Structures are given as C-alpha cells and as structure tokens.
Amino acid sequence: MIIDDAMVAAARAGSADAFDAIVETYHVRIARYLYRLVGDQEVALDLAQDTFLEAYRGIGRLRSDLALAAWLYRIATNHAVGFRRRQQLVIWLPLLGWATAHPERSCSPPADEGCEERECVQRALLALPRDRAACLLLHAREGFSYEDVGAILGISTEAARKRIARAKEQFKAAYDLQREGERRR
Amino acid sequence: VTCGDLCELLSAYVDGEVSPAQREWLELHLERCSTCQGRLGDYRRVRALLAALPGDSWAPAPRSRAAVRRARRGGVVRLWSVIVALALGLAAGAAGTVALRGGMGPAARGIALPVRVGPSVRPAPGPARVSGPSADVGERMARAVAAEALPETRSLPEQDRGAIVVLVYVGGSRRPVPDRRMTIYRVDDPVATWSALQQAVSDQTGESLPTGTAQQPASPILAWPRAPQRWRLHMV
Numbered sequence: 404m405i406i407d408d409a410m411v412a413a414a415r416a417g418s419a420d421a422f423d424a425i426v427e428t429y430h431v432r433i434a435r436y437l438y439r440l441v442g443d444q445e446v447a448l449d450l451a452q453d454t455f456l457e458a459y460r461g462i463g464r465l466r467s468d469l470a471l472a473a474w475l476y477r478i479a480t481n482h483a484v485g486f487r488r489r490q491q492l493v494i495w496l497p498l499l500g501w502a503t504a505h506p507e508r509s510c511s512p513p514a515d516e517g518c519e520e521r522e523c524v525q526r527a528l529l530a531l532p533r534d535r536a537a538c539l540l541l542h543a544r545e546g547f548s549y550e551d552v553g554a555i556l557g558i559s560t561e562a563a564r565k566r567i568a569r570a571k572e573q574f575k576a577a578y579d580l581q582r583e584g585e586r587r588r
Numbered sequence: 589v590t591c592g593d594l595c596e597l598l599s600a601y602v603d604g605e606v607s608p609a610q611r612e613w614l615e616l617h618l619e620r621c622s623t624c625q626g627r628l629g630d631y632r633r634v635r636a637l638l639a640a641l642p643g644d645s646w647a648p649a650p651r652s653r654a655a656v657r658r659a660r661r662g663g664v665v666r667l668w669s670v671i672v673a674l675a676l677g678l679a680a681g682a683a684g685t686v687a688l689r690g691g692m693g694p695a696a697r698g699i700a701l702p703v704r705v706g707p708s709v710r711p712a713p714g715p716a717r718v719s720g721p722s723a724d725v726g727e728r729m730a731r732a733v734a735a736e737a738l739p740e741t742r743s744l745p746e747q748d749r750g751a752i753v754v755l756v757y758v759g760g761s762r763r764p765v766p767d768r769r770m771t772i773y774r775v776d777d778p779v780a781t782w783s784a785l786q787q788a789v790s791d792q793t794g795e796s797l798p799t800g801t802a803q804q805p806a807s808p809i810l811a812w813p814r815a816p817q818r819w820r821l822h823m824v
Contacts, residue, residue: 568599
C-alpha cells in the first residue's frame with residue numbers, strides 16, 4: 404500500500420484506518436531493521452510494537468519537514484538505542500530448564516559457509532555502538548540518503564557522512580575479528 | 589590532503605554520495621594510489637557484507653495493531669508489561685528486606701517484605717501444578733535484587749510470556765514499565781507464589797490480599813482496587 408500525504412494527514416487527524424494502513428505498510432520494514440540492530444526477533448517485535456505505539460500517540464505532532472518513514476525510523480532507532488542502554492544494565496538470569504527445553508536456541512556451529520558469514524556479519528554489527536550500526540543500516544540496507552540518515556538521527560548530513568565512514572571502519576574491524584575467531588575454532 | 593583524510597570521501601564515493609567534481613577528482617587519485625584502492629575495496633566489501641545480513645525473509649505479522657487498539661481504548665498498551673506485581677519471599681542473607689512496588693500511579697508506595705528463601709517459593713504438591721521455581725531460583729533472585737540486577741521483560745522467551753510473571757520493583761521506580769529498577773521473573777506455580785505473597789504482605793502490613801486470584805492467570809488485567817494508593821496487582 405502506498406502511504407501518501409492524504410493518508411498521513413488522515414492519520415494525523417485521528418483516523419484509525421489510516422494508521423492501520425501505516426502499520427501494515429511499515430511494520431515488516433521496521434521490524435527487520437530493529438532485528439538487525441538488536442539481533443533478536445522477539446525483541447525486535449516488541450520494539451516495533453513500541454515504535455508504532457509511540458507513533459500512534461505522536462503522529463499529531465509529526466513535523467511536516469520530516470517524511471513519515473524517516474520519522475518512524477527515528478522512533479525505532481531511539482527504541483533500539485534505549486533497549487541497548489537498558490540491556491547494559493541487565494544481568495539476565497536464565498529460567499530454570501529453559502536451555503535444555505529449547506536446544507535450538509543454543510549456540511550451535513553454523514551449518515555452512517554462507518550461514519557462518521551471516522552470523523559473523525550480524526555479530527560484527529551488534530558489536531558496534533547502536534548509533535553507528537543504525538547509520539550503516541539506514542543507508543546500506545534501508546536505502547536512505549546521507550541527508551535522510553542525518554534527519555532520522557537528528558544530525559547534520561556532514562555528521563552522518565562522518566559517522567557512516569567511521570562505522571564502516573569499525574564494522575570491518577569487528578567482522579575481521581569475528582572471522583578470525585571462527586577460523587580458530 | 590593525505591590519503592588518511594580521504595576516508596570519508598571514499599566511503600561516500602562507494603555510497604554514491606559525492607558530487608560530480610569530487611567523483612572526478614577521486615577517480616583520478618585512485619588511478620595512482622594503491623592505499624586508497626585498498627580502502628575502497630574494504631568499503632565495497634562492507635556494503636556487500638551488509639547485504640548478506642539475515643532477516644530478509646522474515647515477515648512478521650504486526651503485533652502493533654492489537655496493541656494500538658488497546659491504546660485507543662485507553663487500556664494498558666504493553667502486553668508483556670501487564671504483569672502480576674507479586675512480592676516473593678526472598679533470601680534473607682542476601683538482601684535483608686526488599687522494597688517491592690507494584691504501583692501504577694504517582695501515589696504508589698513500596699512495601700517492605702521480609703526476605704525468605706526455600707519453601708515459600710517452592711511449588712505445593714498437586715496434579716494441577718507444574719514444576720515451580722526452586723530454592724535456587726529464590727537465591728538467585730535474592731542475589732540479583734541485592735546486586736540490583738535488572739533482567740528485561742523483553743528477554744523473556746515467547747513461551748514464557750503467557751505465564752504468570754512476577755515483577756519485583758526494587759524501589760525507586762513508580763512506573764510499571766521496564767526500567768532500571770525492576771526485576772521480572774516467571775512463576776511456574778502462581779498458587780504457591782501467591783500464597784507466599786499473601787503471607788508476606790499479611791505479616792508485614794496486616795492487610796489481606798484477595799484469595800484465588802492467582803488461579804486465574806489467563807484472565808485479563810486484574811487490578812486490586814482496595815488499596816490503589818499502596819500498590820496495584822496485575823496478572824496476565
């Protein structure tokens with residue numbers, strides 16, 4: 404479905420159908436983006452839910468100079484960054500018996516080279532600070548221009564350009580580290 | 589300009605974010621600079637690697653619509669945060685007393701409960717009861733509370749979300765949403781846990797919690813309206 408200005412205006416005016424259409428259109432994109440940022444599908448779904456709830460509450464305040472997609476990605480990014488911040492405060496205590504009941508969740512060696520590479524890519528991305536990872540994903544995977552990335556993250560285009568270049572360096576270093584670790588196993 | 593200064597420009601070049609003049613200048617430079625050629629290759633590889641990220645085939649159905657509908661109705665908006673605020677008996681040696689909060693409103697206050705471990709959180713026998721948390725869980729919880737460890741509701745695996753979840757506010761927070769002062773656990777045996785809670789609250793405050801509530805884990809949000817200024821209890 405195409406979300407045009409009229410649809411956004413209707414959602415801003417409180418149309419539930421219009422907002423449902425926005426959710427329908429953007430949910431998968433936002434959820435995938437969040438999944439790549441946090442590395443967990445369940446968490447990504449929760450964060451996507453939070454993203455659309457915040458969007459629902461705040462769409463009346465959506466600025467006219469910020470595209471709907473960019474605004475949704477901004478909210479999603481903030482939630483992912485916030486999640487990471489909370490995660491760093493957390494000591495997770497596994498529930499008794501959970502690991503043995505769900506062996507598929509345990510870390511097992513990847514089945515093939517392609518799978519191994521994807522794992523390394525994901526882990527390398529997760530090793531980056533969230534704002535840097537967000538920069539990379541927003542541009543390389545979500546297709547936003549540097550200008551859009553700056554708007555989403557609330558920084559200048561020039562700052563986005565610098566941050567993306569720096570993120571690439573960090574990502575490459577983290578990826579090489581992951582591959583080295585895989586080779587040593 | 590040294591090659592080290594060209595990182596951002598090379599990165600932008602790979603991303604198609606340079607002006608025609610910059611492109612022309614850079615391509616001339618690249619013809620005679622092996623260092624920048626190598627860096628260019630690195631940036632291209634990063635792009636290719638990011639294209640290999642997992643998740644392209646993942647197309648989850650929106651949870652958000654249902655949640656938004658609940659929000660429209662003015663209900664609680666986070667399914668997983670609609671939680672039983674239960675006090676548990678926790679290990680005495682580890683934490684002394686623990687202030688437990690379940691307040692929804694700004695007037696909510698904490699209650700201090702004695703810390704115990706063992707029988708109070710063990711499942712009572714009975715065919716309808718599943719295996720419950722052991723003393724080991726209680727000890728770990730106490731240690732976690734003592735260390736202000738902060739598990740995340742979001743980290744609960746899907747299959748645990750429908751179960752009773754204990755939310756232990758370790759003081760400080762007045763909000764029943766995940767934040768830095770809260771600990772959340774699943775309870776496999778809500779009846780036994782509820783009994784422990786009843787006893788603890790009764791011992792501490794002289795008040796009585798309603799009986800039987802813990803036997804309705806699938807019921808919608810249940811608030812305990814008798815003492816909204818002290819705490820509010822929810823369960824899913």
